[in-house]
Amino acid sequence: MQVIEANGARIPAVGLGTWQLRDDVAVRIVSEALRLGYRHVDTAAMYGNEAEVGEGIRASGVKREDVFLTTKVPRQNIGAGDLERSVEESLKKLKFPNVDLILIHWPNDEIPLADSIAALNNVKRNGLARHIGVSNFTVALLDDAVKLSKEPLVTNQIELHPFIDGDKIVAACRRHKLSVTAYCPVARGNAVDNGVLERIGKAHGKSAAQVSLRYLVQQGIVVIPRTSKVEHLKDNLAIFDFELSRAEMDEVHALAHPGGRVVKAGFAPAWD
Numbered sequence: 001m002q003v004i005e006a007n008g009a010r011i012p013a014v015g016l017g018t019w020q021l022r023d024d025v026a027v028r029i030v031s032e033a034l035r036l037g038y039r040h041v042d043t044a045a046m047y048g049n050e051a052e053v054g055e056g057i058r059a060s061g062v063k064r065e066d067v068f069l070t071t072k073v074p075r076q077n078i079g080a081g082d083l084e085r086s087v088e089e090s091l092k093k094l095k096f097p098n099v100d101l102i103l104i105h106w107p108n109d110e111i112p113l114a115d116s117i118a119a120l121n122n123v124k125r126n127g128l129a130r131h132i133g134v135s136n137f138t139v140a141l142l143d144d145a146v147k148l149s150k151e152p153l154v155t156n157q158i159e160l161h162p163f164i165d166g167d168k169i170v171a172a173c174r175r176h177k178l179s180v181t182a183y184c185p186v187a188r189g190n191a192v193d194n195g196v197l198e199r200i201g202k203a204h205g206k207s208a209a210q211v212s213l214r215y216l217v218q219q220g221i222v223v224i225p226r227t228s229k230v231e232h233l234k235d236n237l238a239i240f241d242f243e244l245s246r247a248e249m250d251e252v253h254a255l256a257h258p259g260g261r262v263v264k265a266g267f268a269p270a271w272d
Helices: 023-036 051-061 082-094 113-125 138-148 167-175 195-204 207-215 230-238 244-253
Strands: 003-006 008-012 040-041 069-074 099-104 129-135 153-159 179-183
Touching: 003 099, 003 167, 003 179, 003 195, 008 099, 008 167, 008 207, 008 230, 023 040, 023 051, 023 230, 040 099, 040 195, 069 082, 082 099, 082 207, 099 113, 099 153, 099 167, 113 129, 113 138, 113 179, 138 153, 138 167, 167 179, 195 244, 207 230
Parallel strands: 040 069, 069 099, 099 129, 129 153, 153 179
Antiparallel strands: 003 008
């Protein structure tokens, strides 16, 4: 598995997103993904499935230390004290003493960022997470977070796929030596029926979804597609045996448009 290195972290380039995976399905998909070769699993407190994700990891037979495990703190819990308690509760559900990465799930302008970042630093120093980072941060928020943090941040997890122009935030992450982790990397299925992606995929014997994932990974971006189907787990891993040409990369890049975003949270910041 290809890995992306950032500020001391080594993050497998393809991970399993677990949003909306519930109960036995979550356990089965996590365990099967790890058996197939995944070594990166992403969850969050707000997904309500941390217990099942932990169970799936244990059921897989893969050693915990071989799995890069991420969870996230809800935006209402990112204040001083609250963030630390939220992480401890997540660890109780996962039944692990620590995780590889803790993220602030969404920024919250009602809570001082300095307090949130200080609490995030405490989580790392107390050994609850090997690495820390953020999610859904804009360029300005990321700049502030990096200045405030005494511990290195390793990623900004954002919605990213061919239909979003992420050039500004990707450049900001690279300027700070952070990795970029792309959630919804196939735009919740919108990539599947796109004619450009289908045509490019056909030339390589791949699907449109695989082209979307390859487009991101080829830029050194981590992808965490979510699926509840085992066959899609296999397909999402099969993106390292082909390469898009410069012309093909440019064609995919040109698909971005102002209405391309699929996650429309009312509390989202003003995107770059």
